[in-house]
Amino acid sequence: MNTPLIEAVLVVLREVLEFALLVGILLAAGAQAGARGRWLPAALLAGLAGAWGYMRSMGAISAWFDGVGYELVNAGLQILVYGLLLGVIGLLARYPGRAPGAFGWLAAVAIVSAITREGSEILLYLSAFEGRPQAVPDLLLGAVLGGGVGFSAGALLYYLLRGLPQRWAGWVTILLLALVGAGMWSQASALLIQADWLPAHAPLWDSSAVLPENSLPGQVLYALLGYEATPGPWQVALTAFALGAALLTATAGTWLRVHPHGDRDHD
Incomplete structure (x- = not known):
């Protein structure tokens, strides 16, 4: 079995899937709202630069907060992306078909933050093979294959969303953003538990026999x-709270659109 090749495919696929699906959803959301994706090239370049800088500073960052800086910074990036997605959800629900200028900024910063985190993981993994030149060809091939599958999934999701009927597309996109945002909190809470900032408890269930985390469906669900497979109570509770807050934001945005002068009606 070609271990470096398989490992590279799985590692790169896992990380690329996360921001590729996010890019696909945000691009579809922008297209539905009449916003061009001019923000994307700059966001991708800034994200790659951030990933490189983050990877190079990983040793120093890991020493922060009594040795749990890595976990806390990553959790902070996840929570930041969630907050930005809440803003996007609110705008899409409040202004369907016409995205304000803030949409591009929120989407761009979310992409930069996601690529900074996920890209640094890929670069860190690849850098571990500097002393093994014989593994480099397999490593690069695995990285290309994993990245290709991840970006293809993001492109497929984009075209699926663009192909939906107009009456469904907006709400399906908002729901996907809400699920992705909740997933950010799921990952962030796991990191906070690792850093002992949240208490650790026994898992509420174990679904690894039905859906292993390292399977392709498991990787896609992890990204979304x-x-x-073995979440604890804090992870489940914060994920549910994040999903509920995202859906509440969408509901509030819709209410403001339908009742733009609702507050004045009570005067």
Whole structure:
């Protein structure tokens, strides 16, 4: 079995899937709202630069907060992306078909933050093979294969969303953003538990026999929902709260659109 090749495919696929699906959803959301994707090239370049800088600083960052800086910074990036997605959800629900200028900024910063985190993981993994030149060809091939599958999934999701009937497309996109945002909190809570900032408890269930995390469906669900086969109570509770807050934001945005002068009606 070609271990470096398989490992590279799985590692790169796992990380690329997360931001590729996010890019696909945000591009579809922008297209539905009449916003061009001019923000994407700059966001991708800034994200790659951030990933490189983050990877190079990983040793120093890991020493922060008594040795749990890596976990806390990653959790912070996940929570930041969630907050930005809440803003996007609110705008899409409040202004369907016409995205304000803030949409591009929110989407761009979300992409930069996601690529900074996921890209640094890929670069860190690849850098571990510097002393093994014989493994480099398999490593690069695996990275290309994993990246190709991940980006293809993002492109497929984009075209699926663009192909939906107009009456469904907006709400399906908002629901996917809400699920992705909840997945961010799932991953963030797991990191906070690792850092002992949240208490650790026994898992509520174990679904690894039905859906292993390292399977392709498991990887996709991890990218979309932060899927974990053995989640603890804090992870489940914060994920559910994040999903509820995202749906509440969408509901509030819709109410403001339908009742733009609702507050004045009570004067």
